[in-house]
Each structure stands twice: as structure tokens, then as C-alpha cells.
Amino acid sequence: MADALKVGIAGLGTVGASLVRIIQTRADELSRTCGRAIEIVAVTARDRTRDRGIDLSGITWFDTPQALAEKADIDVFVELMGGAEGAAADSVRIALTRGLHVVTANKALLAASGVELAKIAEEKGVLLNFEAAVAGGIPVIKALRESLTGNTVSRVYGIMNGTCNYILTRMEKEGLTFADCLKEAQRLGYAEADPTFDIEGNDTAHKLSILTTLAFGTQIAPDEIYLEGISNISIEDIHAAADLGYRIKLLGVAQRTETGIEQRVHPTMVPRDSVIAQVDGVTNAVAIESDILGELLMVGPGAGGNATASSVLGDIADIAKSRPGAQQVPVLGKPAATLAPYQRAQMQSHEGGYFIRLSVEDRTGVFASIATRMAENGISLESIVQRAKPDGSEGSKTIILVTHATMEDSVRKAVDAIKAESYLAGEPQVIRIERPQAF
Amino acid sequence: MADALKVGIAGLGTVGASLVRIIQTRADELSRTCGRAIEIVAVTARDRTRDRGIDLSGITWFDTPQALAEKADIDVFVELMGGAEGAAADSVRIALTRGLHVVTANKALLAASGVELAKIAEEKGVLLNFEAAVAGGIPVIKALRESLTGNTVSRVYGIMNGTCNYILTRMEKEGLTFADCLKEAQRLGYAEADPTFDIEGNDTAHKLSILTTLAFGTQIAPDEIYLEGISNISIEDIHAAADLGYRIKLLGVAQRTETGIEQRVHPTMVPRDSVIAQVDGVTNAVAIESDILGELLMVGPGAGGNATASSVLGDIADIAKSRPGAQQVPVLGKPAATLAPYQRAQMQSHEGGYFIRLSVEDRTGVFASIATRMAENGISLESIVQRAKPDGSEGSKTIILVTHATMEDSVRKAVDAIKAESYLAGEPQVIRIERPQAF
Missing domain, CATH: 3.40.50.720 (NAD(P)-binding Rossmann-like Domain)
Known part of the structure; x- marks a missing residue:
């Protein structure tokens, strides 16, 4: 020996x-x-x-x-x-x-x-x-570095922060607010006393930047990541997502596009019947989409x-x-x-579906105005739902839009145009939708 | 170079x-x-x-x-x-x-x-x-052979035959019979002209025997596997499983027990909200439970x-x-x-939950008799459901039992005792229940 x-x-x-x-x-x-x-x-x-x-x-x-x-x-x-x-x-x-x-x-x-x-x-x-x-x-480094040799990766994404996934799961299952779930996570040791690094997505971004390099052969670029945390997600969003057949997860996503590599960390709606949507609590999951193998998903403990x-x-x-x-x-x-220099795809050119929640005053013509602003920006809508405010309050109502695949830039312009109108009763919420390739 | x-x-x-x-x-x-x-x-x-x-x-x-x-x-x-x-x-x-x-x-x-x-x-x-x-x-060999070095594996199981998973998924989603789904799978090239090797579980057994050796360090023993295919699964079973919160998958399972290594391939009920339950169509999935890492699940294309x-x-x-x-x-x-000699744990000593579907004549005392036979064999019941026959026929009814964890031997004895009674209107169906450790 x-x-x-x-x-x-x-x-x-x-x-x-x-x-x-x-x-x-x-x-x-x-x-x-x-x-x-x-x-x-x-x-x-x-x-x-x-x-x-x-x-x-x-x-x-x-x-x-x-x-x-x-x-x-x-x-x-x-x-x-x-x-x-x-x-x-x-x-x-x-x-x-x-x-x-x-x-x-x-x-x-x-x-x-x-x-x-x-x-x-x-x-x-x-x-x-x-x-x-x-x-x-989860042996994702080995998979990317060894098993996938010869594959061209198109997208890698995942739930890579147990704290965030625990909070989002608890909000959905127990109907608790973000603040209450965060407190609970801190009590159980799933979240730090200062949870910023986890809940604002920085931790996920670090991990994503490493996966991006392994997946796309580019230099590591952790500072070139579009970052949005989960502190802004309300129970109303989670319920609306559920009604539409989605669940909300904090995903890190790196994706090959025509203009470069897109790296983004943000709350994301995934189809309720997809495998990754079932990944709850502190569990992590990483999916890799590539041209020879197809889609590979790995689920397991992300920490401990x-x-x-x-x-x-x-x-x-x-x-x-x-x-x-x-x-x-x-x-x-x-x-x-x-390794190739990292070329960042601008977030403005991101293409995908969007969930938009608007809190508006209850008056005539609002619906028509919103639909017009969308159409003016070339956005085609998959669904429009009007909901009563969860607190039953009068005077304002919630309108939820789900778009077909469109550009981030168009969505931002449409939302800005709506914000310029006088009928908004609160800050609009925009959540991106991500669809697995195969399962 | x-x-x-x-x-x-x-x-x-x-x-x-x-x-x-x-x-x-x-x-x-x-x-x-x-x-x-x-x-x-x-x-x-x-x-x-x-x-x-x-x-x-x-x-x-x-x-x-x-x-x-x-x-x-x-x-x-x-x-x-x-x-x-x-x-x-x-x-x-x-x-x-x-x-x-x-x-x-x-x-x-x-x-x-x-x-x-x-x-x-x-x-x-x-x-x-x-x-x-x-x-x-799916890079499961690499995971077991390299990533899990030092771990003691307690159980490895998975959906390893795309043909069977395709058929079971179609039966559930479209309400088609086994025979119709098989024909469709053959037409699409997912099943061979002679599908026996796939649907009776032999293909899964071959794969399982290799995983068993990697997981437990024993010699390969493909002939020592308890084998049961999916041809016996009816839409009634699938619907009853759904009502009880389960889905039916053909699993290969290898498990460390006190008396040896259990290897079995059979239709299995898995909790509907578990991650593996969402693995549909020709997709494969393998889960590994070990003492240091915890549970790891990998999902991906099993063939092609x-x-x-x-x-x-x-x-x-x-x-x-x-x-x-x-x-x-x-x-x-x-x-x-x-490698250690393979020591087979006898299927009779398998412990787990069971789903038992009985078609019985509609007369007084049947319910009591069934409950008594269960109790006599020390089987404790999680639920008992009585269902009308799906065809609305009179004279017979369906009784579904779900047991708490019990021994295979006890279930077989109880079912034999029931078969010895005069009220059975058809062959009893027994499906084992498997629960993931973590997700």
C-alpha cells in the first residue's frame, strides 16, 4: 500500500x-x-x-x-x-x-x-x-467539472441558500410574514443574527459565480450579477403565485445568451408541478441544462x-x-x-415570463390603462387576474398580470409608464418566471 | 501536451x-x-x-x-x-x-x-x-464511487426504468389502462416489441444490483432480488393512491437491514409531495441516503x-x-x-407501510372480519377507506387499507387469512409504501 x-x-x-x-x-x-x-x-x-x-x-x-x-x-x-x-x-x-x-x-x-x-x-x-x-x-462541482465534459451548457440554476428557501417555504405553508419566518429561522440557527448576506442574495451570488465559470468557461465575475433578495416578497405574492400554478423560490440563474452570459439572483416563480418546485426548507437543488446530457437536477443538503x-x-x-x-x-x-473574459449580458435584455402585481385604486378605466401600457410596450399577456385585497379593504384592488416571454426592458418601461399614472396605490411587484427544460 | x-x-x-x-x-x-x-x-x-x-x-x-x-x-x-x-x-x-x-x-x-x-x-x-x-x-456511479467516500449508505432507491415510469405517468394523467399505455409507449419507441424485461422489473434489477454493490460493498447479486413488475397495477390503484396522498412508481430499492441487504423491485407508493413523486415520464431518478451526507437525489434522462x-x-x-x-x-x-459476500435479507422480514386493496362482496360482517384478520397479525392501520366500484356495479365493493410500518410476513399472513374467507370478489392487491428520508 x-x-x-x-x-x-x-x-x-x-x-x-x-x-x-x-x-x-x-x-x-x-x-x-x-x-x-x-x-x-x-x-x-x-x-x-x-x-x-x-x-x-x-x-x-x-x-x-x-x-x-x-x-x-x-x-x-x-x-x-x-x-x-x-x-x-x-x-x-x-x-x-x-x-x-x-x-x-x-x-x-x-x-x-x-x-x-x-x-x-x-x-x-x-x-x-x-x-x-x-x-x-451536493456533488455539483464534480458533475460540471468531470461528468459533463464535452457538453455545452445552456443554463445552470438552483436553490443555493437554505435560509431563503426555509423562509419562503414557511411563508407558504404557514401563512406567516417574511419577518416572522426570519425570526423563526434565526431562533433555529438557520439564519445569522445579521441575515443580510443570505436574504439579499449575496451568498447565492458567490456560489453562482463559481458555477458560471465551470459551466461556461468564463472568468469568475461575482460582481457582475443582477441581485434581488427575498425581503420584498409578501404572502400575497406567494398566494397569487399558488393560484396561478407557481411557487416562489430564490434562484441563482446563469444562462448563455446571444449577447453574453446572464447571471442573476432573484425571487423566481417556478411551475408548481416541476421537480424543483418541491424542494422545500433548507434543502438545496441545482439544475444543469446541456446539449448532450439534457437536464440534470441534483437535490440535497446545502449546509450543515x-x-x-x-x-x-x-x-x-x-x-x-x-x-x-x-x-x-x-x-x-x-x-x-x-478561461474567456466574462461578457455580461445586460439584464435589460433578459427574456422570460413575468408576474406583475399592481395595487390600484378602484376606479373606472384602470384596467384599460394597464392593458394599454402593456400593449404599447409589445407585451403579450398570458393572464390577468383581479383580486380583492386580502384585508378586505375598500377603495383599492389588486391586479395580477402574467406575461408571455418578453424583454426585461419592456416590462420596466411598461411598469414605469403605469407608475406615471395616478391610480397606483402601492409599489408594483415584479417577479420573473423560470421554466425548467425537461421536468 | x-x-x-x-x-x-x-x-x-x-x-x-x-x-x-x-x-x-x-x-x-x-x-x-x-x-x-x-x-x-x-x-x-x-x-x-x-x-x-x-x-x-x-x-x-x-x-x-x-x-x-x-x-x-x-x-x-x-x-x-x-x-x-x-x-x-x-x-x-x-x-x-x-x-x-x-x-x-x-x-x-x-x-x-x-x-x-x-x-x-x-x-x-x-x-x-x-x-x-x-x-x-445521471452521474450516480461517480457519486457513489467517489463523492460518497467515507459515508455509510443506509438506502439507495430510484426510478431506473423510463418505460415503466412513462406508462405509470400516462395511466395517472390520462386515465388510460396499462395495456393502452404500453401500446402507446411501443409506438413512441419507449418500449420494446417484447416489453417483458422492462415492465417486469428485470432491467431495474440489473441496475439496482450494481448500485447495491457500490453502496454496501457487497458482491453483485442480481438473482437475489425480489421482483414484481407493473403489469398488475390498475387505474383503480392509481386513483386510490392519489386519494390517499401517494403516487405509484416502479422503484428499485436496496437497503441495509439487521439481517442483511434487502434488494427489491416493485411498484411502490411514494408520498405525493415528495420530490421523487414529481419525476414523470421517461425521466429517471436515484436517491442515496447516507450517514454523513444525508439524502442526495439526482434526476435526469435515463436513456437516449x-x-x-x-x-x-x-x-x-x-x-x-x-x-x-x-x-x-x-x-x-x-x-x-x-467485497463482502452478499447476504440477502428475506423479503418476509421487510418492514414498511402497505397499501392493500380488497374487492369484497357487499355483505354484513366483512369489514369486521378484515379488521380482525389484521389485528390478529399485529398490523396497525393508518386508514381504512371503502369505495364504490368504479364501474358502479352492485354486489361488490372495494376496501382499501393503509397500514403503519409492519412486517411483510404479517401482511402476507393477514392477506392469506382473508383469502381463506368466502367474501373476496377478486385477487387482493398489495403495494408497498416507501418514504424518503428528507424530501
């Missing part, structure tokens, strides 16, 4: 502690599967004294991630600290430059510096694996110490099964030096 | 022809991704003269698969003929023994001889890849020339990205020589 694969781990939070426990308790099974032992020989974390319920005896403790990356006698550096800069970024750079394989769960680091790090890894002939960085336990550790372990095992310098999987699907 | 990877293909049916076309038209993209060119240098098929719409000029034609495997100057032998024995089996053995990597889509061959072939591959230090053998385009070719190409690309003799992924997850 080959020499043991020596692993150093930086970061002993929930994921790191899970990983240590699993590697230690399943040593025999792992060495049987990988053809060599996997041995944790070095660790580092912020607090040395904390009781993590794991046995660190015999493992060398380093005071900083940088020191571990630089000096530990290891084959693989595992980075589980997080953060786009600072110790995580520094130590990963040091490890790769030194010629160590790196495994990381750090989406922020990859979104910010993935191409640069991939170049170093490829120059040094080492692997940089990051399955856990997107959608936790164990599920994330499982992906990290899979990455480490891939390195253990290969021989040093032997495997040449390009880190980002294509060799980093050959 | 490394030397081109030289590929020989045996079998130029739909999948083989797709594969040739894709490799030829995407040569640049593939060599950029894999770090070396993929070149088809040898082919063989039954009929040399047939027009397949592909360009075979410059490719050496061999008269038999065996000759190609033995004499062609290739690195990888791709077997796309099918069949557990004969030319497919012979040529794969020759290729492996000669030290060539092998890629195959042949589930029957793997089910029959997978362990023997894996041993040869491992002795020779070559790869034997077979992503396309189970669930077409392109989808299957996509998986075959992914397998070839994995070989192209590795260096000869460099990677040591055990063919069946664990080294073939270390």
Missing part, C-alpha cells in the same frame, strides 16, 4: 470538527477505499483551548494557518476558515505555491480569487478541490457540518486515489489560463 | 454513433479540457455498410469486437454492444487482460460478471468505468443516445485526465477482492 496521505486542516469549526471525527473513526474503511491511509497530522484554529469533542493528540498544532501551510509536513492543505481575504487566502496561496494539494469549502475566496489560485495550482501540477463551496453536500464535511472528504479521497502530480483535472473545468 | 488518448469503439448503434459524432465535432474543446486529444482510431459493429451519418474515414474497421480488443493500437476499449455474454463479455475480458482501460454501458454484463471484471482491471492497474450502465445520463453517450464520454475523459496507471479508483467502490 502507498504511503499515507498527510492532511493539515486549518479551521476547526463545525465542518472541521466533523471532518476530524469522520477521518479518525473511519480510518480502515477510508484506507481500503483509497488504497492508502488518510492521516491528519497538523491542525490550526483560532482557539486552542476550546473543547470540540475530538481527539487531537498526536496532531501537530500550528498557531496560524499560514504557518501550517508553510511548514507542516503534509500533502494536502484543507482550508475551512472562510473569508475572501486574510488568513484563508494567504494560507491557500502559500500551500499551492509550495506545491501542496488544497481542498477548500470557501466560496467567498473562490469567487474573489479562484482564477488566480487555479493558475498557481495548474502551474504546480496540484489539485485544488472545492466541492463543499457550492450547495454543501456533516454534509459539508462529506464533500470535503470526497475531495480529499480523490487526491488520495490519484498519485501525486498524476491527475490533471483543470481546477475550473478548463485550464485557468484559457 | 501529452499524447492523444486512442479509443476503440465496439458497437455503433444509437449511443455509439452519438459518441463518434460528439468526439469528432468537439475535438478542440475536449483536448483543452483533458490536456490531451481524444482520438477514435478503431471501430467495429455488426453491419459495416449501414449509413450511420458519421464519418469513419481514417478509422480502422475490425470485423469483431474480440479482434478490436486484441489487436487495435488503443488505450481505451469502449463496449457499447450490450448483453451479459458473447462478444461483449469476451471482448471486455480480452481488453482488460491486455491492460487496456475499458468503458462500458453494459448493465447486464456488469450485473453478471462485474466483480470478476473489476478484479482483472485492478490487477492490471487500469480503469473500468460504467457511468452509463445505470440511469443513463445522447444522454448515454454523455456519460460514456465523461468516463473516457476521466481516463484522459489521468495518466496511465496513475489513478486507483476501485472499480466497484472497494477493491474487488475485498
Whole structure:
């Protein structure tokens, strides 16, 4: 049997502690599967004294991630600290430059510096694996990077933030407001004390930017993403969506268009009988549409110490099964030096169906005016529904429009034209509709 | 750049022809991704003269698969003929023994001889890849063999036969009989002229036996599978299932139990709001439940020339990205020589919920008798529904029971006891209920 694969781990939070426990308790099974032992020989974390319920005896403790990356006698550096800069970024750079394989769960680091790090890894002939960085336990990186080789991807989209999906699911199932569901999610540990990063879509955007690069062979461009969070979604929207045969999910979508790659994160209506519409609670799902394979959907846990550790372990095992310098999987699907510049498709030219909810004063001619503004902008309507206000109040009513596929720009112009009229009784709500290719 | 990877293909049916076309038209993209060119240098098929719409000029034609495997100057032998024995089996053995990597889509061959072939591959230090053998385009082999390393799997199950799923979906959506849906599937090319192998569950069983080995580290045992097809499912069952909140799917299920591994293929009721219940038509789905990752579900095309070719190409690309003799992924997850003997859990000891439909004469005391027979066998009932016969006929009625988790043996005894009574007006129907762990 080959020499043991020596692993150093930086970061002993929930994921790191899970990983240590699993590697230690399943040593025999792992060495049987990988053809060599996997041995944790070095660790580092912020607090040395904390009781993590794991046995660190015999493992060398380093005071900083940088020191571990630089000096530990290891084959693989595992980075589980997080953060786009600072110790995580520094130590990963040091490890790769030194010629160590790196495994990381750090989406922020990859979104910010993935191409640069991939170049170093490829120059040094080492692997940089990051399955856990997107959608936790779901092996979507492997699918895009390996299984789909040769395919031309047309669209990748998914539910990649458990916090948002939990809140939207609870709003629909229990009829609770966004604010109440957020409080509940915080109480259960599904949402941070400051939930902005999750609910405004930034977390999804980081993950999406990585998938975009793997799917389309372009450079990572997390700052070129159209971003809209879920805090604006009301129970009224969810009920109206249900009546029309849709459910609302926060999706990250990357799509090839004639003018470039469209990347967008926004609340989205998906057909109620589609498979992805059934993905509830903190569960994640990623769909990939490509020309040879067709549509592939993967559903699983998007977070959690164990599920994330499982992906990290899979990455480490891939390195253990290969021989040093032997495997040449390009880190980002294509060799980093050959990635095309990211060309952003403007959101104004996005084509799709739209749900538009208008709160209007109850007077003659309003309906006709709205229909006219739509027609003037070339928008054809699939349905128009008029609903009583949920609170039964008089004087205003709700009008819901669902459009056939049209341009974002046309919708914005039509809504602006309606806003210029005097009959609106509240801010219009616009939600994009997304349809799966196959199921 | 490394030397081109030289590929020989045996079998130029739909999948083989797709594969040739894709490799030829995407040569640049593939060599950029894999770090070396993929070149088809040898082919063989039954009929040399047939027009397949592909360009075979410059490719050496061999008269038999065996000759190609033995004499062609290739690195990888791709077997796309099918069949557990004969030319497919012979040529794969020759290729492996000669030290060539092998890629195959042949589930029957793997089910029959997978362990023997894996041993040869491992002795020779070559790869034997077979992503396309189970669930077409869905990368479930890679997930089990690589991503889930270190996990203990508790259950793997799925919809793995598109013909059956198409028929069941059409029966439910259109209210057509099994016979009518089968005819339609045959007309559309979704079912063979002799559909027995699909509709009686044998095809699913072959695929399941391969997943069982990957999931549980046991030897492949396709003949140790409890088998029940869908020809017995009536519209009445489907409607009754719907009323109770379930849908009927043909599932292959492999599960770890205290007495061994349970492998079974049978019509199954799954909760209507579960994700897998939404998988309709010819689409396939495979779920894996494991202790670290949790539940993972993958949905995608289970058949078709392109989808299957996509998986075959992914397998070839994995070989192209590795260096000869460099990677040591055990063919069946664990080294073939270390696979445990398959220990079959007896179906009689299967635990789960059951749906029982009884057609009975309409007389006093029948209800009480049925309830008594259930109680005598320790079966606790979740619901009892009495339905009028769908044809409105008098004299008999339908009673539907749904049990809480109980033993298969108890259900069989209870049903036998009921059959011994004089009031049954037709053969009882028993359908097992399966519940996903997480979604």
C-alpha cells in the first residue's frame, strides 16, 4: 500500500470538527477505499483551548494557518476558515505555491480569487478541490467539472441558500410574514443574527459565480450579477403565485445568451408541478441544462457540518486515489489560463415570463390603462387576474398580470409608464418566471 | 501536451454513433479540457455498410469486437454492444487482460460478471468505468464511487426504468389502462416489441444490483432480488393512491437491514409531495441516503443516445485526465477482492407501510372480519377507506387499507387469512409504501 496521505486542516469549526471525527473513526474503511491511509497530522484554529469533542493528540498544532501551510509536513492543505481575504487566502496561496494539494469549502475566496489560485495550482501540477463551496453536500462541482465534459451548457440554476428557501417555504405553508419566518429561522440557527448576506442574495451570488465559470468557461465575475433578495416578497405574492400554478423560490440563474452570459439572483416563480418546485426548507437543488446530457437536477443538503464535511472528504479521497502530480483535472473545468473574459449580458435584455402585481385604486378605466401600457410596450399577456385585497379593504384592488416571454426592458418601461399614472396605490411587484427544460 | 488518448469503439448503434459524432465535432474543446486529444482510431459493429451519418474515414474497421480488443493500437476499449455474454463479455475480458482501460454501458454484463471484471482491471492497474450502465445520463456511479467516500449508505432507491415510469405517468394523467399505455409507449419507441424485461422489473434489477454493490460493498447479486413488475397495477390503484396522498412508481430499492441487504423491485407508493413523486415520464431518478451526507437525489434522462453517450464520454475523459496507471479508483467502490459476500435479507422480514386493496362482496360482517384478520397479525392501520366500484356495479365493493410500518410476513399472513374467507370478489392487491428520508 502507498504511503499515507498527510492532511493539515486549518479551521476547526463545525465542518472541521466533523471532518476530524469522520477521518479518525473511519480510518480502515477510508484506507481500503483509497488504497492508502488518510492521516491528519497538523491542525490550526483560532482557539486552542476550546473543547470540540475530538481527539487531537498526536496532531501537530500550528498557531496560524499560514504557518501550517508553510511548514507542516503534509500533502494536502484543507482550508475551512472562510473569508475572501486574510488568513484563508494567504494560507491557500502559500500551500499551492509550495506545491501542496488544497481542498477548500470557501466560496467567498473562490469567487474573489479562484482564477488566480487555479493558475498557481495548474502551474504546480496540484489539485485544488472545492466541492463543499457550492450547495454543501451536493456533488455539483464534480458533475460540471468531470461528468459533463464535452457538453455545452445552456443554463445552470438552483436553490443555493437554505435560509431563503426555509423562509419562503414557511411563508407558504404557514401563512406567516417574511419577518416572522426570519425570526423563526434565526431562533433555529438557520439564519445569522445579521441575515443580510443570505436574504439579499449575496451568498447565492458567490456560489453562482463559481458555477458560471465551470459551466461556461468564463472568468469568475461575482460582481457582475443582477441581485434581488427575498425581503420584498409578501404572502400575497406567494398566494397569487399558488393560484396561478407557481411557487416562489430564490434562484441563482446563469444562462448563455446571444449577447453574453446572464447571471442573476432573484425571487423566481417556478411551475408548481416541476421537480424543483418541491424542494422545500433548507434543502438545496441545482439544475444543469446541456446539449448532450439534457437536464440534470441534483437535490440535497446545502449546509450543515456533516454534509459539508462529506464533500470535503470526497475531495480529499480523490487526491488520495490519484498519485501525486498524476491527475490533471483543470481546477475550473478548463485550464485557468484559457478561461474567456466574462461578457455580461445586460439584464435589460433578459427574456422570460413575468408576474406583475399592481395595487390600484378602484376606479373606472384602470384596467384599460394597464392593458394599454402593456400593449404599447409589445407585451403579450398570458393572464390577468383581479383580486380583492386580502384585508378586505375598500377603495383599492389588486391586479395580477402574467406575461408571455418578453424583454426585461419592456416590462420596466411598461411598469414605469403605469407608475406615471395616478391610480397606483402601492409599489408594483415584479417577479420573473423560470421554466425548467425537461421536468 | 501529452499524447492523444486512442479509443476503440465496439458497437455503433444509437449511443455509439452519438459518441463518434460528439468526439469528432468537439475535438478542440475536449483536448483543452483533458490536456490531451481524444482520438477514435478503431471501430467495429455488426453491419459495416449501414449509413450511420458519421464519418469513419481514417478509422480502422475490425470485423469483431474480440479482434478490436486484441489487436487495435488503443488505450481505451469502449463496449457499447450490450448483453451479459458473447462478444461483449469476451471482448471486455480480452481488453482488460491486455491492460487496456475499458468503458462500458453494459448493465447486464456488469450485473453478471462485474466483480470478476473489476478484479482483472485492478490487477492490471487500469480503469473500468460504467457511468452509463445505470440511469443513463445521471452521474450516480461517480457519486457513489467517489463523492460518497467515507459515508455509510443506509438506502439507495430510484426510478431506473423510463418505460415503466412513462406508462405509470400516462395511466395517472390520462386515465388510460396499462395495456393502452404500453401500446402507446411501443409506438413512441419507449418500449420494446417484447416489453417483458422492462415492465417486469428485470432491467431495474440489473441496475439496482450494481448500485447495491457500490453502496454496501457487497458482491453483485442480481438473482437475489425480489421482483414484481407493473403489469398488475390498475387505474383503480392509481386513483386510490392519489386519494390517499401517494403516487405509484416502479422503484428499485436496496437497503441495509439487521439481517442483511434487502434488494427489491416493485411498484411502490411514494408520498405525493415528495420530490421523487414529481419525476414523470421517461425521466429517471436515484436517491442515496447516507450517514454523513444525508439524502442526495439526482434526476435526469435515463436513456437516449445522447444522454448515454454523455456519460460514456465523461468516463473516457476521466481516463484522459489521468495518466496511465496513475489513478486507483476501485472499480466497484472497494477493491474487488475485498467485497463482502452478499447476504440477502428475506423479503418476509421487510418492514414498511402497505397499501392493500380488497374487492369484497357487499355483505354484513366483512369489514369486521378484515379488521380482525389484521389485528390478529399485529398490523396497525393508518386508514381504512371503502369505495364504490368504479364501474358502479352492485354486489361488490372495494376496501382499501393503509397500514403503519409492519412486517411483510404479517401482511402476507393477514392477506392469506382473508383469502381463506368466502367474501373476496377478486385477487387482493398489495403495494408497498416507501418514504424518503428528507424530501
